[in-house]
Amino acid sequence: MHPDVSADIADLDNTLKSVEAVVDIDELRRRIRELEDQAASPDLWDDQEHAQQVTSQLSYAQGELRRLEELRQRVDDLPVMYELAEAEEGVAAQEATTEADDERTALRAEIELLEVRTLLSGEYDQREALVTIRSGAGGIDAADWAEMLMRMYIRWAEKHKYSVEVYDTSYAEEAGIKSATFAVKAPYMYGTLSVEQGTHRLVRISPFDNQARRQTSFAEVEVLPVVETTDSIDIPETELRVDVFRSSGPGGQSVNTTDSAVRITHLPTGIVVSCQNEKSQLQNKAAAMRVLQAKLLERKRHEERAEMDALKSESGSSWGNQMRSYVLHPYQMVKDLRTEVEVNNPSTVLDGEIDRFIEAGIRWRKSETV
Incomplete structure (x- = not known):
């Protein structure tokens, strides 16, 4: 095995070990057993809200454990893949090496994404998220843009199998929405999505302009932690x-x-x-x-x-007026104005592929608060 490949596998192994240590797999297993006992209680559904919390937390914890165990198995199998490739000859050896390289690249992306989760240590980061999207300047285009953003976040949640509950949608007269509020119901959603808070800007040829002129539209995204029964918010x-x-x-x-x-x-x-x-x-x-x-x-x-x-000045960590630009014309680009992350395929971003922006946002926020 090439020394560079060996060093990279060792680095992947160490990164995953650090994630496993932060997550505390033994504690995660203990928590799953505790939730399984609660879920098996015959009177669980006497309190539907509590029952939904228990089943949601159990499903999430089981998914996290399964994800970590699968990643650990794949990292442990990686050296074997390269050994098998070296035992082959000719075209078969090249194909096996390519397969091992592809697996190593995929593993790095997945482990780095999981590593970002360990950076979520704020007071409310582990809560579910309450997201509100409001159309801003730009008239009918802004209302349409707000609806596009809502779809983007819901598609992102669906890709990750996170439950979404829409509370309210205020439709605009011609197209799109004035505002919408929905909850993303999985642990750590507030910490994850809070970096999406701010003003999102869209530049495109307006589909509502019969002269096909370029239009700039704005929409605001607000992210709040879902309130739990332990919060002292008493409203007479x-x-x-x-x-x-x-x-x-x-x-x-x-x-x-x-x-x-x-x-x-x-x-x-x-x-x-x-x-x-x-x-x-x-x-x-x-x-x-x-x-x-x-x-x-x-x-x-x-x-x-x-x-x-x-x-204390927080100029570095303020969201500012505009946090991300989505340009569909005259060129194709989505750029985060805080992290400088840039993607040249807006259609995939608008279809929910926003993990790269979220990961960079979480790392940026952490660096700004150190």
């Missing part, structure tokens, strides 16, 4: 105004014949949230309250950090 009923209304879909088409949609206004702060995607008014109110609690928790965190922010 007297501080709330609850309005009910009829749910509607694109173009004003009625999707519900009863007034089941719920809008909640938090009177002291003026924060307004709504949910119209559940079947009953009670379900919509409960979902809207979860969104409101997340927003109030984020507000509380900002207030607690305000004094520290005044003493």
Whole structure:
């Protein structure tokens, strides 16, 4: 085996060992056994919300363990692949070596992606994520752009088999959406997706302009941690105004014949949230309250950090107005303005291939806070 290949395999092995140490595989196995015991309880589904948390956490933990065990097996098998290639001759040897090289490249990408997870150590990083997308400047194009971004994140979640629950979608009159709020329901989603927060800019030939002129559109992405029962966010009923209304879909088409949609206004702060995607008014109110609690928790965190922010400049870690540009015309490029990561195939990015941007964003954030 070539010395460079041996050194690279040793480096992969050491990187994976460091990930295994941070994750603590023995503790992960113990946690899985504990969750399996809870999931086997006959009264588990007496509390549906708790049951969903248990089954979701169990599925995630089992997936993480399986992923680590498979990576460990593949790294251990890599030297054997090269030994078998050396035992071959001619074309067969070349093909076997190429196969081993391809496996080594794939392993490096997967291990580095897993290594990024070990950088998520913030107070709320292990929470599920609540994502809100709002159209900005750019009229109908901006509304269409907001919907494209929503699809991008949902496709990304689907590729990773993360569950998504849409709480509210406010459709624009002609096309696209004014805003949408959805939860990505897997551990560490807040820490992972929080680097996506900021203003996303799209440059393209407008499909809505009969003169085919170039249009620049903006949409804002907000990412909050999902509130858990341990969070001390107490909201007195007297501080709330609850309005009910009829749910509607694109173009004003009625999707519900009863007034089941719920809008909640938090009177002291003026924060307004709504949910119209559940079947009953009670379900919509409960979902809207979860969104409101997340927003109030984020507000509380900002207030607690305000004094520290005044003493310490965070110019390096601020999101700024624009954090990523997506250019479809006159050339093809997606570029992150913080990390300088660039991709020349926007269609794959808009179809959910954003791991490279997320990984670089997490590493960038970590370097900015050191």
